[in-house]
Amino acid sequence: MSYQEMLAHLPLFSCEPTQVLIVGGGDGGILREVVKHSCVEKVTWCEIDGDVVDAAKQFMPSVAKAIGNPKVELLVGDGVAFAEKSKDNSFDVIIVDSSDPVGPAEKLFSKEFYVNAERILKPGGVICSQGECLWLNEELIATMVQDYGACFASAEYATIQVPTYPSGQIGAFMARKRGGKGEVSCRWPVREPKDMELRYYTPEMHAAAFALPAFLQRRLEAPSKKRRLAWQ
Amino acid sequence: MSYQEMLAHLPLFSCEPTQVLIVGGGDGGILREVVKHSCVEKVTWCEIDGDVVDAAKQFMPSVAKAIGNPKVELLVGDGVAFAEKSKDNSFDVIIVDSSDPVGPAEKLFSKEFYVNAERILKPGGVICSQGECLWLNEELIATMVQDYGACFASAEYATIQVPTYPSGQIGAFMARKRGGKGEVSCRWPVREPKDMELRYYTPEMHAAAFALPAFLQRRLEAPSKKRRLAWQ
Known part of the structure; x- marks a missing residue:
């Protein structure tokens, strides 16, 4: 569906990935x-x-059809703990397909996780996380983009239309690690889809996802209302 | 709300209007x-x-606050009949804020209405109509863009996120009359908002609204499945 296509292809088309980490996404759609x-x-x-x-x-x-693909190593365990113990500069792309920030997924929305995610990304690598709904979660989105994003070269929110989700919308929190050679923003795809069966993603949809309603754009451009965190 | 801002400002920023016709929109929001x-x-x-x-x-x-504005002439009556009797080349912009195409609004989704709308627009003028939901009404959208749009210089569908509408989305059918001097597509705004209180519309949101999911883009680019209409 549109959520899985966008959450996966937004970061993957923002670079030329060879090593990818997926956290969550148990249905296999990502x-x-x-x-x-x-x-x-x-x-x-x-x-x-x-x-x-x-x-x-x-x-x-049909969703799970890539499970068992020889390129894939499945590790059943906690993504936060995995990120803690992983080596520096390991991944080109990290995709976090989690549930909402209550219960098991709560730590995936913590500063500690993003510090480790940044560390285990390669220079210029991209993390893309389920980023909640712009109509319902403005405060969380601002925290992710402004606070968690501060140790990255760029931190952005991209909007995804999903008809079956509350308010018909969910977003992606996207951040790129410093030290890459290309564009810092993830807004402009660096490759084009070729021989892929895609129902939703196009390079135009990629760029358009970063256009945000005026109220949210103003909020994300304003100085953070939060106390600056120690690691920034 | 986002619907009213987008449905009004998409056509208005696509030209430099002096004469505007609103059909419907009884709450005064447009x-x-x-x-x-x-x-x-x-x-x-x-x-x-x-x-x-x-x-x-x-x-x-707060929605109705412009009712009574001295620039406004309110005519209580049927928009289809009004378009029939109006003079050629009368309006720079027509905005149709209607309910769904059943009952009273049905004729606002007819070829006859669009023939008259095209006639009463000035050269280069733009019509923007409530264009239904891309997840639910693909067939109707294709008919509007491909069939009703055929007598215009351009015919496009722009997407609007509305959290309280079914699937969180509705669209605008936008068409520009032949004979204008500028860009034919309505995708690129020709003016910028200045001293307006806008919560949603930005020039970036305007352009992004025309990026459509791959399945719909393919459908609208494919030849019409409908019998070509006599007036085309």
């Missing part, structure tokens, strides 16, 4: 999109609940 | 946006139900 990129050599997939993966294989075969 | 454009000299407002206008004044004063 994975299905990632393996459409022939440049990707290895996908490390860290999903906390192996039963979700098994259920997806059994009941949603 | 009117409120139209009178923010100082270049607009006269607004002809054709609303079929005077009771809606009265109720909006009484119960929704």
Whole structure:
């Protein structure tokens, strides 16, 4: 669906990835999109609940069809702990397909996770996380872009239309690690889809996702209302 | 709200309007946006139900606040009949803020209405109509863009996020009459907002509204599946 296509292809088309980490996304939908990129050599997939993966294989075969792909290493475990123990400069792209920031996914919306995510990205690498709804979660979005994003070269919010989600919208928090050679913003794709079956993503949709309603644009351009964090 | 800002400002910023026709929009929300454009000299407002206008004044004063503006002529009556009897080349912009194409609004989604709308627009003038939801009404959108749009210089669909509408989305059908001097597409605004209170519309949002999901873009680029109409 539109959510999975956009959450995967926004970061993947923002660079030329070979090493990709997926955190969450137990249904396999993000994975299905990632393996459409022939440049990707290895996908490390860290999903906390192996039963979700098994259920997806059994009941949603069209979503789960890339599970078992030889490029994929599935690690059933906590993505926050995995990021803590991973080596510096390991991944070109990290995609976080999590549930909302309550319960199991709460730590995926913490500053500690983003400090580790930045560390384990390669220079110029991109993290793209489920970034909640612009109509309902303005405060959280501002915190992610302004505070968690401060240690990155760029931090942006991109909007995704999803008809079955509350308010018909969800977003992607996207940040690029310093030290890359290309454009800092993730707004302009650096590659084009080729021989991919895509129902939603186009390079135009990629760029358009970064156009935000005036009220949100003003909020994200204004100085952070939060106390600056120690690591910034 | 986002719907009213976008439906009004998409066509208004696509040209330099002096004469504007609003069909429908009984709550006054479109009117409120139209009178923010100082270049607009006269607004002809054709609303079929005077009771809606009265109720909006009484119960929704912030939406209805431009009702009574000296630039506005309110005509309580049928917009389809008004378009039939209007003179050629009368309006720079026509905005149709209608309900869905069943019951009273049905004829506003007919080829006959668009033939008259094209006739009463000035050369280069723009019509912008409530264009239904891309997730639910692909067939209707294709008919409007490909069939009703065929007598115009351009015909496009622009997407608007509205959290309270079904699927969180509605669209604008936009078409420009032949004979203008500028850009044919309505995608690129020709003026910028100045001293307007806008919560949603920006020039970036304007351009981004024309980026459509791959499945809809392919459908609108494909030859019409409908029988070509006699007047094309």
